[in-house]
């Protein structure tokens with residue numbers, strides 16, 4: 307958690323050491339500054355090298371410290387950088403692997419920078435809703451030039467060190483040993499004076515105002531609800547229009563503004579939420595995982611094909627099994643077509659396409675899949691069909707194979723009970739389209755073995771998915787919550803709103819798609835089938851019949867060219883339909899409801915708080931391990947707006963007492979029995995705590 311100090315001949319080496327990526331927390335900054343002062347006090351030392359231990363030079367400021375007193379406590383990052391820049395002996399940054407954010411800003415304050423090829427260089431602060439707040443917006447343009455620096459800062463994307471020769475005084479050979487090379491470099495320049503300082507350089511860009519105006523317009527157009535990208539442009543502009551110290555003051559002021567914004571807090575919440583989701587309290591991080599060198603997929607339909615593509619993309623061979631040759635042929639043709647579409651968009655090479663298709667084989671016989679390390683079943687969503695498949699898998703799969711079900715609504719424990727190896731059964735709930743959506747709900751059965759769970763989590767990373775662990779319940783995390791959201795959407799129709807108003811209010815809040823356009827996309831018949839089951843299994847749960855009436859009109863959605871809305875071939879736009887709206891109005895009359903004008907605020911509160919309340923129940927039942935997991939499900943699987951951080955984070959920003967007050971208000975309205983406040987929500991609201999504390 308600090309920095310080490312060693313002297314090699316006449317060169318002092320300070321090694322940042324704060325695993326995992328040398329985030330520059332207070333302890334590290336303090337030790338490093340002490341190191342520089344120690345080197346300055348030692349006459350035998352002629353030069354100083356700063357480098358990083360382990361797998362990074364530095365991943366930047368320690369994000370974990372943000373919005374805590376440590377973040378700005380002295381020696382601050384600014385003080386650390388000023389100490390290096392103000393040193394009377396040359397300071398050399400020896401960079402490798404990862405040099406990002408404050409780490410790159412530190413190196414820009416050093417007199418020299420040397421590196422290995424292949425290091426990831428970035429100022430990614432914009433991705434956290436921030437801007438480089440330790441001089442990056444003023445120093446990088448002075449080294450790279452205005453345009454390349456602006457591109458790096460507004461995009462936040464990494465660039466390989468060998469692509470940035472202007473940034474480095476030496477790029478050593480790939481087989482060189484960084485530290486000795488850096489020490490030798492330091493000895494070579496030890497007596498060179500004056501010491502080169504980036505702050506003394508000038509940014510030279512003729513007609514910079516036109517370029518900056520163009521940049522402002524472009525960035526404003528693409529940054530949506532996020533304030534940081536435009537702030538990046540304005541602070542980089544200061545590197546040309548202001549003196550260095552004034553530019554630094556301006557950068558500081560804008561940084562301190564951004565770090566308090568909800569958007570930045572939401573992005574930082576999502577950054578950590580994605581990483582903590584793969585941690586399971588009772589499964590040690592070093593749990594050995596089972597090797598997954600091959601996969602079998604049962605079912606070559608939309609889901610099976612999409613799931614197969616995930617494995618092929620990760621270089622894992624797939625054997626696709628169907629019961630009929632034409633289904634197999636159709637499934638393989640669809641996979642090829644998807645890849646060819648990606649090729650046409652220039653996002654895939656022919657060589658990669660051929661390589662992936664080369665990993666795909668198919669069969670009609672269960673006897674040919676027994677050696678696969680994992681089998682994922684994606685057959686028809688009916689328990690009898692699942693039973694037949696899992697009994698067969700139990701017969702043919704080698705011992706130790708993982709038996710995964712892609713079910714989205716059925717009981718994973720029941721499915722496991724169809725086998726003699728329930729410990730090897732797990733739910734891997736992919737979201738359609740499976741080769742696109744990042745979310746993967748990993749459903750842990752009561753008998754699922756810990757190493758099977760650990761393997762599924764490691765596999766989700768390999769498949770580039772966001773794996774979130776769920777317990778077994780109806781709808782797991784995502785669908786169980788979206789059902790309450792859909793219920794409220796239906797009730798709002800009965801009370802006076804129409805699909806277009808509700809969708810527009812939800813999309814204005816930031817949802818990628820409102821509930822009715824989403825139903826038309828997913829297929830209204832899917833919800834219809836679930837409600838029919840509910841009417842029998844759980845008659846006490848009420849639903850608006852409007853969605854059933856819509857299906858009885860044969861309006862299943864885009865797949866039938868008409869649902870809540872009308873659709874035209876080749877046109878994604880949803881056109882309101884008078885017949886549907888008349889059906890809704892008539893239904894209110896049939897229910898004896900006098901329709902009323904409903905505000906967008908009420909629509910959004912009822913949709914979002916329905917998610918929050920169900921999420922609180924899921925949390926207290928232990929179905930989800932933590933509130934941020936629920937946020938990850940909604941950010942990666944349901945189009946919840948990233949700048950609001952997910953339903954539970956959003957509720958925290960609204961304030962749980964306010965959420966509870968709204969729920970208690972709606973509990974007195976139409977279908978108010980749907981609003982039973984979750985005990986956890988009541989408890990947190992009463993004690994001034996929040997979900998993500």
Ligand code: T1G
Pocket residue numbers: 326327329365366367368369370383404406407408409411430431434436437438439440442578581582
């Ligand atoms: N601070 C604290 N922890 C960090 C961190 C950071 N900067 N970066 C990563 N981690 C943790 C992460 O939470 C995870 O923890 C572990 O390291 C491995 O991360 C003033 C204000 C560096 C490319 O935005 O892009 O400097 O889960 O799984 O895939 O201008 O992490 O193991 O407990 O991502 O090898 C700017 C963000 C900060 C870089 C490594 N820097 N990090 O990727 O591992 S703001 C960033 C990354 C700043 C100044 C401003 C990546 C990585 P755990 P990982 P990885």
